Amino acid sequence: MNLAGVFPPMSTPFDAGGEVDPAAMRSNVTRWNSTGVRGVVALGSNGEAPLLDEKESDVVIAAAREALSGDRLLLAGTGRESTRGTIDASRRAASLGADAVLVRTPSYFKPRMTADALVVHYTTVADAVPIPVLLYNYPAVTGLTLTVDAVARLARHANVIGIKETSTDAAQIAAFVDASAGEDFAVLAGSAPGFYAGLCLGARGAILAAACAVPRLCVRLFDAYQAGRHEEARELQRRLIPIAQAVTSGHGVAGLKAAMEATGYIGGNPRAPLGPASADAVRAIKEILAPLQEFV
Amino acid sequence: MNLAGVFPPMSTPFDAGGEVDPAAMRSNVTRWNSTGVRGVVALGSNGEAPLLDEKESDVVIAAAREALSGDRLLLAGTGRESTRGTIDASRRAASLGADAVLVRTPSYFKPRMTADALVVHYTTVADAVPIPVLLYNYPAVTGLTLTVDAVARLARHANVIGIKETSTDAAQIAAFVDASAGEDFAVLAGSAPGFYAGLCLGARGAILAAACAVPRLCVRLFDAYQAGRHEEARELQRRLIPIAQAVTSGHGVAGLKAAMEATGYIGGNPRAPLGPASADAVRAIKEILAPLQEFV
Amino acid sequence: MNLAGVFPPMSTPFDAGGEVDPAAMRSNVTRWNSTGVRGVVALGSNGEAPLLDEKESDVVIAAAREALSGDRLLLAGTGRESTRGTIDASRRAASLGADAVLVRTPSYFKPRMTADALVVHYTTVADAVPIPVLLYNYPAVTGLTLTVDAVARLARHANVIGIKETSTDAAQIAAFVDASAGEDFAVLAGSAPGFYAGLCLGARGAILAAACAVPRLCVRLFDAYQAGRHEEARELQRRLIPIAQAVTSGHGVAGLKAAMEATGYIGGNPRAPLGPASADAVRAIKEILAPLQEFV
Amino acid sequence: MNLAGVFPPMSTPFDAGGEVDPAAMRSNVTRWNSTGVRGVVALGSNGEAPLLDEKESDVVIAAAREALSGDRLLLAGTGRESTRGTIDASRRAASLGADAVLVRTPSYFKPRMTADALVVHYTTVADAVPIPVLLYNYPAVTGLTLTVDAVARLARHANVIGIKETSTDAAQIAAFVDASAGEDFAVLAGSAPGFYAGLCLGARGAILAAACAVPRLCVRLFDAYQAGRHEEARELQRRLIPIAQAVTSGHGVAGLKAAMEATGYIGGNPRAPLGPASADAVRAIKEILAPLQEFV
DSSP: OOOOEEEOBOOOOBOTTSOBOHHHHHHHHHHHTTTTOSEEEESSGGGTGGGSOHHHHHHHHHHHHHHSOTTSEEEEEOOOSSHHHHHHHHHHHHHTTOSEEEEEOOOTTGGGOOHHHHHHHHHHHHHHOSSOEEEEEOHHHHSOOOOHHHHHHHHTSTTEEEEEEOSOBHHHHHHHHHHTTTSSOEEEEOSGGGHHHHHHTTOOEEEOTHHHHOHHHHHHHHHHHHTTOHHHHHHHHHHHHHHHIIIIIITHHHHHHHHHHHTTSOOOOOOTTSOOOOHHHHHHHHHHHGGGGGGO | OOOOEEEOBOOOOBOTTSOBOHHHHHHHHHHHHTTTOSEEEESSGGGTGGGSOHHHHHHHHHHHHHHSOTTSEEEEEOOOSSHHHHHHHHHHHHHTTOSEEEEEOOOTTGGGOOHHHHHHHHHHHHHHOSSOEEEEEOHHHHSOOOOHHHHHHHHTSTTEEEEEEOSOBHHHHHHHHHHTTTSSOEEEEOSGGGHHHHHHTTOOEEEOTHHHHOHHHHHHHHHHHHTTOHHHHHHHHHHHHHHHIIIIIITHHHHHHHHHHHTTSOOOOOOTTSOOOOHHHHHHHHHHHGGGGGGO | OOOOEEEOBOOOOBOTTSOBOHHHHHHHHHHHTTTTOSEEEESSGGGTGGGSOHHHHHHHHHHHHHHSOTTSEEEEEOOOSSHHHHHHHHHHHHHTTOSEEEEEOOOTTGGGOOHHHHHHHHHHHHHHOSSOEEEEEOHHHHSOOOOHHHHHHHHTSTTEEEEEEOSOBHHHHHHHHHHTTTSSOEEEEOSGGGHHHHHHTTOOEEEOTHHHHOHHHHHHHHHHHHTTOHHHHHHHHHHHHHHHIIIIIITHHHHHHHHHHHTTSOOOOOOTTSOOOOHHHHHHHHHHHGGGGGGO | OOOOEEEOBOOOOBOTTSOBOHHHHHHHHHHHTTTTOSEEEESSGGGTGGGSOHHHHHHHHHHHHHHSOTTSEEEEEOOOSSHHHHHHHHHHHHHTTOSEEEEEOOOTTGGGOOHHHHHHHHHHHHHHOSSOEEEEEOHHHHSOOOOHHHHHHHHTSTTEEEEEEOSOBHHHHHHHHHHTTTSSOEEEEOSGGGHHHHHHTTOOEEEOTHHHHOHHHHHHHHHHHHTTOHHHHHHHHHHHHHHHIIIIIITHHHHHHHHHHHTTSOOOOOOTTSOOOOHHHHHHHHHHHGGGGGGO
């Protein structure tokens, strides 16, 4: 599976009653179809996956699949704390049209989640699921990290095709690239401030919240890098950083949704316990995005 | 609600096919009925709550209620990442006979879980649920901590009746006791190595994994403290620490289940990705528990 | 050596030119002599030891010794990053009249400071120094912690007579007490909010910044505990906590010095890069201490 | 000052009696002179600076200056916990011939080391010292990090000419480069696994432990990047990573010294409490370095 390119981890719009809004989701996906992105991620962290129940999760995947162009990839977040819950969610995702699943590390029982335990977990999932599996390492949220050794072992599994590395640690990204050299395994950068560096180090693409609001900026950076135009890529990276900081590290999902509103997508408010962005935050986000309308 | 006493956070037995085993659970609860515990907690961390689906959660609560004496309290863990998921689970727990719910802090979106956000979350839950709510602070798992100020504000809510503090930080326990002075609010120690110190500092009781295997040891410590027999309480605390370390910090849920087997309860193996305790661990746990059969 | 009691970790006053002021130090020590404290600690963290050079360190110890009653103990902080620097400083402290040295864990090269390496370090120091050695565990500053196993091994050394445990973790204090049972080894609480709980768990005394400003409050708590008056001890602990928070966790050394000024001791400002307490902080500290003049 | 290039942070050899060995140091420096490095760092972390006393520090700087070519830069680590200690060490370094000083963040009193406090500290030092100052950010050791805002403010000071960023966080390096854009301020990568990525992001050079043992590998990577030969640079980066891991993250200063022995430099053992590398570690390090003799 060719994962080279940019994927927005789509946010999940809610209607006035607080229910998942598939029509709004389809509207966003339809716009992304023509921006050059390689596909979309449904049910990532920015999609508020942990705040949705199992039925809602299915609605999100179905809506994304319905609206997404046939030549774009649909990755679905299906990580659960239990191995069997992960398998069940992954099979449902497959049956709803996902091309691959993105499985975050279980983390509630951190001290037991050794490299060996995680290799067993992912191997069991990859054996049981009919579509390819991507690992998802997100230490800032989970409090644990996939080791290089675990990634090396999992990269040899025929049905494990890549990893989203959310940290911006160049050493970690380089190590994952090296550990999977020779395998059909793609490292995807998971954080906009590390996108260009990740590409330099061998990442094949990226899953970037900022790409929900300014997909063409991310795609252009990717294309510049692919064409060897390092100066341009670095300059676009510079422009990307303040957006990333405002949208995710600064204001989280609410910030991302406000950014999407500022660039013509449907955002809305997140689900409690997440609160809406403050008026000040919305204003700041609008100011940052105003000069970037060419990239929406 | 009088929470003074000891609560085992019951583990969840699975049958040979990996399904929740209500009969085994009822057997355990029936034994605990006569050990002097104040009640049991269903669906805590040691009950592998994060590894169960919603239907299984209901089965666990129903089984516990069925077997538990009418004069014992049933606390049910109902924390979910979303406020609405927490309310839904809590209402179901109430309808299944739980006396109160134990709600861990949502933590996936850590940087947004400010004191204010958590106060709103818990207030919304406590307003919406027909039975009392206990807060549940577990920094080692969640990566965040309820602040003293947040606890002080929540303790004033008529339907928030206490907190399980899982750390053994004497300063934190003392601060929570002080912050809730004058309110009908119980601080419960959540970790066996801090049980006696917690009582000294004003905790009214405890939820202790070790109490699943040696409930009478925990109850005797509690009684000794209540009667002002500090020397005896401290000596029992000394005997409790190696059990606690073997069972939870050392080997996690699998260790707890092995300890329960060693004292005649039904344990079994945990659900994947948790693995079974090693043969060495089982042997060590048996050795620790062998001289403690008077306390089972 | 009988370490049972309270030790203020004396702050280091500076004169108008920023130089160590031995006369001011002697004045403070002379007052502490009559408050019931067991002795004083010179060159602890609150004494700004890391900000003094070797000559100044000697001046501090000499001044403390000169003013301290002969029946009070002088403990001197002599931890350095190198083993030989620690030995050298400890020998000088001995020659200047210190009764024992308090040696914090070296921590710059954290990943190498394994339990084994720390046992070698402390053993080498204890072998080479003519006066007894106290371990000093301060995870919040050093980023590492002495393990229970390391403490158990070091407690058997004839010249290692105790440990200052700065955390308020009841499990850690209990474990250190248990690990050293049967040895001539004293666990000293190092943080006021954990003082009473520490005593309950077997600590023999405490080194408490708050004791610089309100020594008699700490001494009275200690005496109440010794006499089995738990209620009184707990009540005094309650009064101690806000002082401790204002003085150290809230405002650091500058706060401690402001508190000392508020109770008639000589405080002054800390050395850069530490700044003075803000006017607001000074006011708040004064308010907290105003009703406690009986304890100064 | 043109900091573009590679700097080995020279280790400090000790003689059989454990004393600093200036002759051995001069021998190493003399060899580095002809490897294409831009200069050397004396008294960095890998130079065991925290284990040396003030006189020894002066000996190290003098020896380095004596042997270093006149067209190479000598950077001297002079950070101390106190501002005045830092100024004193920096002035001495200047008088001994250092071209610039490298000042790590004071960190003992972490909670007080706010961005403002650090800006005051560095400004006071930079005002008082006759040679340029480089900031030194080393979160893994100090437990604190210089914020982007602090770096932006300090980059405007005429006598603050750069920063060594020891983490491999691409977002942090990019942010420091952006924050100092337009100023005469160099960001230097401080960790070999992040060298190439750092250059891509605008770092002008690097201080790399691996350069003590294989300086020409680091220099060739730098030259390849400068010439726009990204593929070659990335390939050299790949070869550099296992060395870096063996030498520093794997075995610390002892590993670095063993690596230097393996490539013909004078290494020896570190000073206690650091221990020597194990025989296994030495063997592993030799194996890694055997095929790299062209780069020594």
